[in-house]
Amino acid sequence: MCNPRRIRISATRRIREAWEREVSRVCELSEIVAGEARVRDAMAATVGRPALRALERFLADDCSGWETVEGGYRRNVEGGYARYCTDTHELEIVAVLQEEVRVAAEHREVLTGEIDAELEAEGEGRYYSDGWGGRTKERAEVEAQEDGQRRLDEAAAKSQREAAEKAEEGAADAVEAQARRQAEEKLEATRQRRREELAEQARQHLEAVGTRARQVFNQALSQAYRDAILAYARAHGADNIQCTEDDNVVELEFSFTA
């Protein structure tokens, strides 16, 4: 036995093969959806102008507990909020129910194509000049042919895989965009449906929310009444002004000459 010898052969193959690749993308979306029910009280129709002005001054105060929002003032209560609108002088009571909705949509596309290529590969076989162990030159030639074919098979599979991957890469954005469109359509439908359902449920809570909202509003109104009446008293030279207040009742007393 001496050093092994090598036989190398070049193998070529022209391939025209169809390939197919399924591309799928899933898009998941979520959103907080709120359903609202509301009722409005027209304060300007019932509250006197001095008290209304005092009310708005009080609501604007940082210490009032009311948050300044566009067009008015707002205060959250359990299950909703109260909002006073400075343009219309309305007290708006809103019951709010919200929940997170989630949707998912999957879009699939089957991509097809064809490879038309000339492939080349090199095969190798080894033998001993004395044919040791049965490794003859003839056998090495067969091995080299087989090795060349195997490498051509691998090259063909790789070409198919690369062609499909390239196609997938090119189509991925469109498939993903389609999945997103479908998810957005689902979300829109779900949003609309849940919003209506939540609004219906919110209507059932409106009375309870209204009670809580009016309680906090009455706190503000009591300040407004007190400030407006005291302003009147002072403007008319009142004396013996007494003002008492506990958790639930505000009392004023004064004397003046008309």
Next chain:
Amino acid sequence: MDLKVRFRFNKATGEVELFDIEDEGGQRLPDAEHNRIHDRAAADLGNVIERDPRVSVLLPGASAPAPQAETEPETGETSADSRLARDAQRREQ
């Protein structure tokens, strides 16, 4: 005319429980003038807190009108909140 004003507001119910403008009786005036001054003062004070206050006259010895009667808005508007529809009361001496 010397007037005494008493006002009570219930924050829990949102109701003006009392808004009483009472003549303290320190000045004798003809009835017509007395009523005019008293009515105007009651209306002025009522207008401080209410858009269109009604003034009820309570004669001496009379009890105050029942709260429900007082809270009926004259304009027919629906008032879910009775605090806004309380009358300014004028008590005759």
